[in-house]
Amino acid sequence: ELEGDERAFQERIDAGVRIEPQDWMPETYRKTLVRQISQHAHSEIVGMLPEGNWITRAPSLQRKATLLAKVQDEGGHGLYLYAAAETLGVSRDDLIEALHSGKAKYSSIFNYPTLTWADIGAIGWLVDGAAIINQIPLCRCSYGPYGRAMVRVCKEESFHQRQGFDIMAKLAAGTQAQKRMAQDALNRWWWPAVMMFGPPDGESVHGAQSAAWKIKLHGNDDLRQKFIDQTVPQADLIGLTIPDPALSLNAETGHHEIGPIDWDEFYRVVKGDGPCNRERLATRVEAWEKGAWVREAAMAHAMKQRNAA
Numbered sequence: 001e002l003e004g005d006e007r008a009f010q011e012r013i014d015a016g017v018r019i020e021p022q023d024w025m026p027e028t029y030r031k032t033l034v035r036q037i038s039q040h041a042h043s044e045i046v047g048m049l050p051e052g053n054w055i056t057r058a059p060s061l062q063r064k065a066t067l068l069a070k071v072q073d074e075g076g077h078g079l080y081l082y083a084a085a086e087t088l089g090v091s092r093d094d095l096i097e098a099l100h101s102g103k104a105k106y107s108s109i110f111n112y113p114t115l116t117w118a119d120i121g122a123i124g125w126l127v128d129g130a131a132i133i134n135q136i137p138l139c140r141c142s143y144g145p146y147g148r149a150m151v152r153v154c155k156e157e158s159f160h161q162r163q164g165f166d167i168m169a170k171l172a173a174g175t176q177a178q179k180r181m182a183q184d185a186l187n188r189w190w191w192p193a194v195m196m197f198g199p200p201d202g203e204s205v206h207g208a209q210s211a212a213w214k215i216k217l218h219g220n221d222d223l224r225q226k227f228i229d230q231t232v233p234q235a236d237l238i239g240l241t242i243p244d245p246a247l248s249l250n251a252e253t254g255h256h257e258i259g260p261i262d263w264d265e266f267y268r269v270v271k272g273d274g275p276c277n278r279e280r281l282a283t284r285v286e287a288w289e290k291g292a293w294v295r296e297a298a299m300a301h302a303m304k305q306r307n308a309a
Ligand code: ACO
Pocket: 035, 036, 039, 040, 041, 043, 044, 047, 105, 106, 107, 108, 109, 127, 128, 131, 134, 195, 196, 197, 198, 199, 203, 204, 205, 206, 207, 210, 216, 220, 270
């Protein structure tokens, strides 16, 4: 039974009232949001790396310009999200320090390598496709700054998903070698994308409390199912095969049923032991260190302005 402030808080949430930074909130609500929003911000920033890796090798000027814009969008998403986290009384420096020291999590998906150009198609199609399904409901989440940040993020993600699907569709309709490349990328990205939604609801540590607080409006499994049901027909449309021999459409429920998910692999990657975890963190830390002069120059400039005033 909730009492006092906590009860009044829950009643506001239940009535659909949005919580704003100046409102009273339970410390656990604040901490849950800092955790989720900062993990989300880190994911956007680390997520720039696997694709950034292909900007210089995009196969045409148009593909290059599109990929460049997409990767820049991801950087922007990270900045809106750090700003949303800051409204909860944490400092951006502390959040970034938690990422760089390996304490903070970011999405498992960005610890897989981008081996061919088709991987850029697979990421846009599958990873950004999954991100939209997870983020559309977050536009209505109970915390105002987070929900508002998600509106623009989702609009940009839908462009990202389209550009990825377009790459895959073109490769799948190309030469035999191009089609093989597209199929190989789908084979490698499918299961990690399915895992992105997080552990099954029964093992989700924060799921029930975050649902009560309307931070999460759907469970991990529901969103995962939505992604599968949306993506399977898209693969059919472009003539690619989902790498799951157990995949079948249940005519009664209308849902696609999949084979077992390798949760050991998921937990291994989340704990820091995926194919690229070390490389990703090292690249981030190096970029931060090499950018020190920009931060110093900005501070010096701000000081000068202040002294002049
Ligand atoms: N990668 C890494 N860690 C994960 C992942 C994942 N794909 N899924 C779950 N986890 C972690 C959780 O962070 C949590 O760890 P913690 O207690 O140390 O924070 C643990 O596994 C247990 O999971 P849940 O209890 O289910 O966690 P939660 O309720 O936070 O749900 C989810 C996880 C669905 C990812 C949620 O945090 C969320 O919706 N986040 C916002 C979206 C997001 O971060 N997207 C990033 C990828 S999309 C993109 O950047 C393009």
